[in-house]
Amino acid sequence: xxxxxxxxxxxxxxxxxxxxxxxxxxxxxxxxxxxxxxxxxxxxxxxxxxxxxxxxxxxxxxxxxxxxxxxxxxxxxxxxxxxxxxxxxxxxxxxxxxxxxxxxxxxxxxxxxxxxxxxxxxxxxxxxxxxxxxxxxxxxxxxxxxxxxxxxxxxxxxxxxxxxxxxxxxxxxxxxxxxxxxxxxxxxxxxxxxxxxxxxxxxxxxxxxxxxxxxxxxxxxxxxxxxxxxxxxxxxxxxxxxxxxxxxxxxxxxxxxxxxxxxxxxxxxxxxxxxxxxxxxxxxxxxxxxxxxxxxxxxxxxxxxxxxxxx
Amino acid sequence: xxxxxxxxxxxxxxxxxxxxxxxxxxxxxxxxxxxxxxxxxxxxxxxxxxxxxxxxxxxxxxxxxxxxxxxxxxxxxxxxxxxxxxxxxxxxxxxxxxxxxxxxxxxxxxxxxxxxxxxxxxxxxxxxxxxxxxxxxxxxxxxxxxxxxxxxxxxxxxxxxxxxxxxxxxxxxxxxxxxxxxxxxxxxxxxxxxxxxxxxxxxxxxxxxxxxxxxxxxxxxxxxxxxxxxxxxxxxxxxxxxxxxxxxxxxxxxxxxxxxxxxxxxxxxxxxxxxxxxxxxxxxxxxxxxxxxxxxxxxxxxxxxxxxxxxxxxxxxxxxxxxxxxxxxxxxxxxxxxxxxxxxxxxxxxxxxxxxxxxxxxxxxxxxxxxxxxxxxxxxxxxxxxxxxxxxxxxxxxxxxxxxx
Numbered sequence: 001x002x003x004x005x006x007x008x009x010x011x012x013x014x015x016x017x018x019x020x021x022x023x024x025x026x027x028x029x030x031x032x033x034x035x036x037x038x039x040x041x042x043x044x045x046x047x048x049x050x051x052x053x054x055x056x057x058x059x060x061x062x063x064x065x066x067x068x069x070x071x072x073x074x075x076x077x078x079x080x081x082x083x084x085x086x087x088x089x090x091x092x093x094x095x096x097x098x099x100x101x102x103x104x105x106x107x108x109x110x111x112x113x114x115x116x117x118x119x120x121x122x123x124x125x126x127x128x129x130x131x132x133x134x135x136x137x138x139x140x141x142x143x144x145x146x147x148x149x150x151x152x153x154x155x156x157x158x159x160x161x162x163x164x165x166x167x168x169x170x171x172x173x174x175x176x177x178x179x180x181x182x183x184x185x186x187x188x189x190x191x192x193x194x195x196x197x198x199x200x201x202x203x204x205x206x207x208x209x210x211x212x213x214x215x216x217x218x219x220x221x222x223x224x225x226x227x228x229x230x231x232x233x234x235x236x237x238x239x240x241x242x243x244x245x246x247x248x249x250x251x252x253x254x255x256x257x258x259x260x261x262x263x264x265x266x267x268x269x270x271x272x273x274x275x276x277x278x279x280x281x282x283x284x285x286x287x288x289x290x291x292x293x294x295x296x297x298x299x300x301x302x303x304x305x306x307x308x309x310x311x
Numbered sequence: 312x313x314x315x316x317x318x319x320x321x322x323x324x325x326x327x328x329x330x331x332x333x334x335x336x337x338x339x340x341x342x343x344x345x346x347x348x349x350x351x352x353x354x355x356x357x358x359x360x361x362x363x364x365x366x367x368x369x370x371x372x373x374x375x376x377x378x379x380x381x382x383x384x385x386x387x388x389x390x391x392x393x394x395x396x397x398x399x400x401x402x403x404x405x406x407x408x409x410x411x412x413x414x415x416x417x418x419x420x421x422x423x424x425x426x427x428x429x430x431x432x433x434x435x436x437x438x439x440x441x442x443x444x445x446x447x448x449x450x451x452x453x454x455x456x457x458x459x460x461x462x463x464x465x466x467x468x469x470x471x472x473x474x475x476x477x478x479x480x481x482x483x484x485x486x487x488x489x490x491x492x493x494x495x496x497x498x499x500x501x502x503x504x505x506x507x508x509x510x511x512x513x514x515x516x517x518x519x520x521x522x523x524x525x526x527x528x529x530x531x532x533x534x535x536x537x538x539x540x541x542x543x544x545x546x547x548x549x550x551x552x553x554x555x556x557x558x559x560x561x562x563x564x565x566x567x568x569x570x571x572x573x574x575x576x577x578x579x580x581x582x583x584x585x586x587x588x589x590x591x592x593x594x595x596x597x598x599x600x601x602x603x604x605x606x607x608x609x610x611x612x613x614x615x616x617x618x619x620x621x622x623x624x625x626x627x628x629x630x631x632x633x634x635x636x637x638x639x640x641x642x643x644x645x646x647x648x649x650x651x652x653x654x655x656x657x658x659x660x661x662x663x664x665x666x667x668x669x670x671x672x673x674x675x676x677x678x679x680x681x682x683x684x685x686x687x688x689x690x691x692x693x694x695x696x697x698x699x700x701x702x703x704x705x706x707x708x709x710x711x712x713x714x715x716x
Contacts, residue, residue, distance in 0.1 A: 039317075039408065041406035042408055042410065045405040045406075046403075046404050046405075047399055047401055047403075064440075064441050065436040067436075068432060069436075075425065075429065079424055147419060148397075150416045151397065151413070151419055151437055153439065216341075222340045222342065305398075308398040
């Protein structure tokens, strides 16, 4: 036989027929038992569209992963730094120090009758909780591209895993705040009992903002450039270096449109028993926070199905 | 087949990717997107839809080990990604009758700064194990990877072999009913690959279902009883590995030139023409004859080398014959060449031949240029030849001559 090609006659088994919507598996040569009702599958994957439920149950199943990510974060944070975990305390101290000099000494901003250093440190405490979570959550998808394109897990796990480590930082800085209160002999009032509420609201607000920006950052890398600037503006637009009392009355309405204003003022009031958080501003801030958190979670969920394809 | 045996079923699965034609239409920045929308609010970008998967349907029974083959871009990875829920299908439905664990890449989520112990816990969690499951399997994982002494060393100090072993070990101990593995056996040394394949088989005999993508035909043939071939996003064939690979070899190489070709104009300085086998079948002790012409268009400073590779049914090159090895100089113009492989020592079965011209850059290459079959020995007593199936390439005892055109 001179033409070797005859040995390679095309396989008759190759499939070319177009399948209908639900064809019987075409290769199945065993007797098909289609009359037997199929058992309920553990999971059915179908294309989704539009808004969908958050599936908190699945998120709960992956709680170990969330904690693993969080502990990875903590373990890695200060590896190969000389001062290690001291940085957690040093960072807000240094920031409060700069504020004390610039705003307290040079600009002579009012601090509602407490030493300016303790005043600005209390503000920084709440602000750092917020900005740490926002910064980390918004970068977490881009920072874990490999994972997103190669492993399945509820995508919400990634941004949420930044919360525990931010809370650890917060707890350490809060202990430092306690030291300051003792040093300056400041006695917090009953308002201290509400501190966990403000804390929870600040975290929720930060998560809401972080979810939106992280989901957007997958398609639009602009987010990583806008965000630091926006945070910088927010830092000065919120009562951190100064108290609400320093804001002219006619600007107050606009000032409190920023939900962080009400929350940070209330936060400082709980610690120092100074300031004037109005119930209206707090109610508004709480509503805005819940709204942003829900918007963030659902829009994240809506955008997440494109993450692996786009990132 | 009773439907309660099903591990997973896929109906009409399709996945489309949108490819934008015009770079302006793909908004990399938010501002561009906003500006574009403002300028042309109702304009839809000129895009093309690329179907990575199109109307794929198949069932897999519990305890089956299924190999998935197909050339690059055939949709293998997209299939695995939709099955493991990394990306969503555009149409169709997947029913999973068990927990899916997938290993699409070895060591995803490993962190170089963390120790082996920390990485086992982290990676286990990433792959979907609970802490309790990882704890339970911890010793087995460490044992499988053989990294006991280095458990508390950051993995960045591991050798690549240790790293890969540890990463695979974690995944191999997933307690999911369905295991999806993509091309990860291509890593590690031969011994470890063998160990991994053994583990896969063991997993399957334990009643788990395994889906395995591999380019290595031997590992699929050794591990799987069923093989699925994808081509351009569709299922081309489902069958036994032997059947499917036979078909694969005959169709799956459009990226290279295949088969006999005449009158090509490749613009190369030399070409292979008219390849012919001396015979389509040989006995194992018979010399094999390969004939082809070489058209050399201009004088080159370096010597042109004609090469024939004999490839067995699982795609391994078992023998190589070259004109240089036989000290044959290829002159300018058209020449008829004849390779005679005197004692091929090949086991009975089907073989194909790749032809190439090198100097040393490849000037021309035809994969699957020719095919022949080695028949079973005529009498058993005579079959005392050495079998070559360890994957090594042997320069056969061969002659090359310029034949009369």
